[in-house]
Amino acid sequence: MYTFNYHRPDSLASAKALHGDAEDALYLAGRHTLLPSMKQRLRQPSDVIDLSGIAELRAITVDKQAVTIGALATHDEVARNAQIRGAISALTVLAGGIGDAQVRNRGTIGGSLANNDPAADYPAAVLGLGATILTDEREIAADDFFTGMFETDLGDNELIKAVRFPIPQAAAYVKFPNPASRYATVGVMIARTASGTRVGITGAAPCAFRAREMESALDGNFAPSSLDGISLDPDDMNADLHASAEYRAHLCVVMAKRAVSQIA
Numbered sequence: 576m577y578t579f580n581y582h583r584p585d586s587l588a589s590a591k592a593l594h595g596d597a598e599d600a601l602y603l604a605g606r607h608t609l610l611p612s613m614k615q616r617l618r619q620p621s622d623v624i625d626l627s628g629i630a631e632l633r634a635i636t637v638d639k640q641a642v643t644i645g646a647l648a649t650h651d652e653v654a655r656n657a658q659i660r661g662a663i664s665a666l667t668v669l670a671g672g673i674g675d676a677q678v679r680n681r682g683t684i685g686g687s688l689a690n691n692d693p694a695a696d697y698p699a700a701v702l703g704l705g706a707t708i709l710t711d712e713r714e715i716a717a718d719d720f721f722t723g724m725f726e727t728d729l730g731d732n733e734l735i736k737a738v739r740f741p742i743p744q745a746a747a748y749v750k751f752p753n754p755a756s757r758y759a760t761v762g763v764m765i766a767r768t769a770s771g772t773r774v775g776i777t778g779a780a781p782c783a784f785r786a787r788e789m790e791s792a793l794d795g796n797f798a799p800s801s802l803d804g805i806s807l808d809p810d811d812m813n814a815d816l817h818a819s820a821e822y823r824a825h826l827c828v829v830m831a832k833r834a835v836s837q838i839a
């Protein structure tokens with residue numbers, strides 16, 4: 576570690592003001608990514624602005640149209656929330672499968688999305704369910720939010736306040752977890768909505784993406800067999816010691832079929 580200024584504001588306005596005044600500030604949420612990155616000196620902010628004192632960022636609301644989850648809601652709070660389970664059970668399944676109990680107790684949805692790790696689970700949900708990211712400045716559609724590996728459309732000091740998930744007709748999330756970290760080797764969220772099927776895939780490629788060919792096939796006939804002829808290009812996939820690009824491309828179809836089976 577090295578020296579930095581630590582702040583714990585109790586309002587959005589003061590968090591923004593502190594960020595604006597600092598030379599090179601970063602927000603801090605669940606700490607599960609930022610602190611290890613700082614220890615390894617991959618990140619060296621002049622100021623760390625801890626969001627944990629801002630109560631409004633924790634709110635979770637469920638109405639007939641949508642589930643809205645505050646940026647500071649932990650994975651465990653989402654996994655255990657009965658209202659969310661009643662509206663979009665795939666979201667509670669996803670949150671309950673993140674990491675282990677320690678990670679779920681601290682990691683937050685806002686931190687996960689801002690970080691945009693290529694193997695994180697929530698990006699598949701945001702894309703698959705057609706969510707909207709609510710920031711202190713604007714609303715960002717899921718399809719515009721993820722711009723590359725560890726990159727998003729967020730501005731320098733823009734802050735995620737919440738994420739709004741429209742309630743689908745049905746949805747399922749299936750992942751092939753890394754056996755050590757539980758990060759997604761491949762994770763697939765499929766949702767049936769009034770405007771058609773959405774398929775969000777994480778873990779497979781440098782950035783989460785929508786599988787449009789699968790969406791069209793499933794709109795024609797919502798059955799696992801509709802995905803039989805589909806193969807994703809390994810050139811677009813990640814490869815590491817856990818899984819080759821070819822294996823990840825294969826897993827995308829297998830996980831998608833399992834998600835369709837769950838819904839059907």
Ligand SMILES: Cc1cc2nc3c(=O)[nH]c(=O)nc-3n(C[C@H](O)[C@H](O)[C@H](O)COP(=O)(O)OP(=O)(O)OC[C@H]3O[C@@H](n4cnc5c(N)ncnc54)[C@H](O)[C@@H]3O)c2cc1C
Pocket residue numbers: 601602603604605606607608609610626646647650672673674675678681682683684685686687689690694695696697733734735736756757758759
């Ligand atoms: C051992 C281990 C296993 C894990 N397994 C999984 C897994 O299986 N699946 C999975 O999806 N994730 C996994 N994670 C990641 C974890 O769940 C957290 O989601 C992730 O670390 C980031 O969230 P955080 O709240 O800890 O953010 P932090 O580490 O506090 O912050 C991360 C980044 O987001 C920024 N940020 C935070 N909040 C906001 C905000 N509201 N607005 C704007 N920017 C913000 C910070 O400035 C920082 O750049 C794992 C982590 C660990 C350590």
